[in-house]
């Protein structure tokens with residue numbers, strides 16, 4: 001058999017023409033979003049003040065498997081897609097594993113991550129609806145950057161609430177966003193009611209995604225012609241990110257490779273939900289089986305230590321309730337260096353798939369994550385984002401297991417982005433000053449106690 005190439009690129013006309021909606025193939029669907037006042041499922045009309053119309057339609061659609069990608073979005077995709085699927089020959093060699101390792105690299109665009117796949121879709125639908133602008137939150141800054149790029153392209157105003165610890169750790173991220181025309185505010189701020197009350201309740205807090213979401217929602221609903229957009233967690237975002245999995249599926253098919261294990265990091269679940277989409281579809285339809293592993297930080301372990309319960313998506317409790325694996329909307333994780341994975345909850349779709357035993361989860365400590373990042377950078381050349389390095393850690397652990405068991409399994413992981421803006425984190429690691437904070441059971445019990453009581 002011919003040697004599998006290092007890089008497999010699809011051609012531009014092989015970019016998928018539809019996104020794939022996993023929920024259509026789920027027999028037991030994710031629980032619906034609830035209105036926190038009435039505890040009834042949120043209707044499109046109720047969501048209308050917060051979200052764009054077409055995105056609400058996608059959010060609530062659990063029956064249509066394939067949703068066509070509008071031509072304007074597909075041509076934007078052509079600027080940076082298809083992304084390569086890379087065979088990690090050098091990493092395999094360094095590990096001495098009989099396993100084959102492949103990764104789908106999403107860091108080949110200026111935002112440096114997969115977030116642009118959904119940002120461009122959301123900005124497009126906002127523009128089509130005739131809106132003036134959008135508001136959002138950003139943790140590590142990748143989503144804010146992706147959205148400001150997309151808004152610049154479609155001439156939309158973009159207001160970003162950036163988690164304060166990232167705002168301070170990553171001043172250059174802020175400048176990239178401002179270069180694309182976004183207005184960036186550190187969160188919690190004093191510019192919103194909810195920001196002021198969070199600051200009063202937690203003086204000196206360095207913020208969290210949950211806080212920033214509350215602020216961004218308030219900023220949207222109090223402004224004419226604005227809507228709120230979110231970079232992860234929601235079904236619509238998983239839908240747009242399915243482009244990652246569809247391309248991966250097609251590239252592997254062309255290579256004649258069937259994966260055994262698929263690994264991705266999980267913050268709100270969008271890249272993982274996107275990567276696994278077509279594979280999970282086959283699993284749900286009984287056509288194939290794969291091991292699927294979600295990797296999260298031990299400091300913010302939603303799947304592995306969270307509760308599967310209805311909770312607020314944000315700290316300020318302005319958002320609808322979602323049934324998901326959650327650490328509690330009041331949980332503020334320690335300021336670890338994978339900003340994009342510091343979210344208290346998880347996609348409701350992935351939560352339901354996990355509850356049904358269709359996927360696994362692993363929690364990994366920060367120092368071991370950076371050890372994997374360093375090994376990857378030195379062998380494969382790409383400097384990974386700390387978030388992505390969570391997936392690398394578990395892919396490497398799986399490859400080492402294969403070595404021990406002398407098994408030639410095929411491992412595919414999502415390399416969601418590059419880490420050029422994470423040099424403070426790498427510096428801490430290189431100086432041997434990285435800490436591995438893990439919340440205690442008491443910490444978690446305190447925030448579980450604040451979960452809304454819903455049967």
Ligand SMILES: *Cc1c(COP(=O)(O)O)cnc(C)c1O
Pocket residue numbers: 112113114115140142143231232233265266267268269270271272340341385387388416417418
């Ligand atoms: C945001 C982000 C993540 C985590 O978000 P998901 O929605 O779980 O995918 C992972 N990697 C990178 C590089 C990110 O920017």
